[in-house]
Amino acid sequence: MKAWRRSCAGLLTMLWLSGCGGDGNGNGDDTTGEEEAPPEQSVEIVSEPEDEAAAVDPLPVEIHVSATLRNDRRLMVEGESNLPDETRLLIVVERELSGVRWQSRTAVLEGHFAAGPFGPGSGLPDGGYTITVNLVESSVQPTSVRERIGAQGEYLEGPLVQRARHGLGQVASYSRRYLIGSEPRRATDQVDVLEVE
Template structure:
C-alpha cells in the first residue's frame, strides 16, 4: 500500500512567511516616517502663527489711544514772560504758543516736545516790559500732516489716536488746543486809545501842511522856500516815525501808523516832481489814499 504524504499549506511554508515579512516591515517603517514628517510640519506652522500674533500685538501697542494732557506754567521777570509746559504728546511734536491781550498785543513762539516737556522764548514788547494786565496763553498742536513722521506713527496720520477734551475737530483735521489766563506785572498800563489818537493827529497835521504848501507853490513856485520847507518837513516826519516805532503801542497799531509817515515822505518827493513839471498824478493819488486810510 502506497503512503501519500500530505503537503503543508502555502501560508505555513517558510518562504511565504519570509516574503510577508519583507513586504510588511518596510511599509510600516515608511508609514512611521510619514507621520513624523507631518508632525514636524504642524509644529512649524504653530510657531509661525505665534510670531505673527506677537507682531500684531506690538503694532497695537504702538498705535494705542492717547488721552491728551497738557499744562503750562509762566515765569514773569521784569515784565517779560517765558512759558514751560508738560504734556504726554510724543517727543518731536511741534507746538505753537500765542500770548495776547485785549489791547491788541499778540506774539507767538514755536516749541518742540522733548521728554514730555516744552518751553518758549521770552515774550516782551520789542525787548521792553509788557504792559501790566491780563494775558491769554494759547497752546496749539497743528494738524498731523505738518508733524514729523515719527510723531504721525504714534498719533495717527490724521491724529485719530488722540482723545480727550483738548482735542478739537477742524476743517483740516484734528488739533490740540489749550488755553489759560495769566496776570503780568510789568510796565504801567498804557492808554492805547489816547496814544493812537495823539499820533493820528500829528500825522493829520503834517498831511494838511504838505497839501497847503504844495497848493501855494503850485501857483507860484519859490524854489528856495520850497527847499527849506522840504528839509524841515522831512526831518519832522522822520522824527515822528521814530517816535511811533519806539512807543508802547502794540505792533498792530505801529504797522498802521508808521507806514503813513513813510507815505508822507514819498508824497513830498512826488509833489516836488510835480512842481518841476514831471509829476505823476496817479502816484500822488495813491499816496494820499493810503495816508487817509491810516488816519481815518
C-alpha cells in the first residue's frame, strides 16, 4: 500500500509540474509587458540628438592671408578668418626649389592670426614660396571650436573645405604663392612679389 501511495504521489507531482510550465502564448504574463517598455525609451533618446544637430548653422570658411618680408629676409604671415576664436591653425611656408618647409602653430583671436618669422637665420633666398594655412582636424580643436565646426568638421562648407586624410572628417586649407627677390622670375599664375624695403 505504501508503494502504491508513493507512485500516485509521484504521478500527481509530475502532472502538476507539466501543467505549470506553459508555453508563454496563452495569458500575456508580465514579461511581455516588460519587453515593450525599452523601445519607447530608446525613441526618446534618439530624437534629442537630432534636435541638437539641426540647431547648428553651416560655417562657410573664409581665410585671407598677407605676408611681409622683414629686413632680415625672414617672412611674417598674418591673416583674417571667420573661424571661431581659439581655432588652431598650422601655417606652412615651403620653398618651391628645394621643398624645405618651415611651420608654426597659431590660433585665431578676434578674427585675426599671425605667425613667424619663417626662414633660416641667414634669411630666405630669392625664389618662389608657397604659404599654406591649414585648419587642423576637429579632434584636436578646443571644445568651444568643436561645438561650432562639428565633431568631424561637418558644419564647415565652402571652396576651402576638403576631406581630411585618414577619415578624420573635414578640414580647410588656403594656399598662395609668393616670389621673393628684387628681380623675380616671370610667372604665369597669380603670385605676390615680396621685396626687402
